Amino acid sequence: MRSRVSHGLCYAGILVAISLCILRVQMARAQAGSFTKAQVADRIRKVEDGVDDFQKYLDSRGDDAKNRADSAQKHAVNVEIRPTPKTAGTKPIRQRTISETLWTI
Numbered sequence: 870m871r872s873r874v875s876h877g878l879c880y881a882g883i884l885v886a887i888s889l890c891i892l893r894v895q896m897a898r899a900q901a902g903s904f905t906k907a908q909v910a911d912r913i914r915k916v917e918d919g920v921d922d923f924q925k926y927l928d929s930r931g932d933d934a935k936n937r938a939d940s941a942q943k944h945a946v947n948v949e950i951r952p953t954p955k956t957a958g959t960k961p962i963r964q965r966t967i968s969e970t971l972w973t974i
Contacts, residue, residue: 904912
């Protein structure tokens with residue numbers, strides 16, 4: 870009789886332990902993904918706003934780069950290169966091509 874009672878208590882203890890483990894897992898799952906519809910909508914709105922702001926940044930950056938390139942090109946046309954007293958009597962330096970540079974190595 871005692872062995873039947875002890876086996877019954879042992880099985881009951883195992884059943885309680887398993888059910889507690891399952892309950893903890895379910896609670897953890899519920900806490901990790903429990904958002905209200907308003908919270909989800911707010912997060913979606915923030916992401917969409919961030920995407921729009923990033924797109925505006927990229928557009929303005931591209932326009933700024935184009936403007937800088939255009940102004941640099943216009944400025945380069947008007948620049949006159951004059952020799953300084955140090956370089957007045959010297960020969961200009963000729964730039965070598967890549968193939969010439971590779972053959973001399």
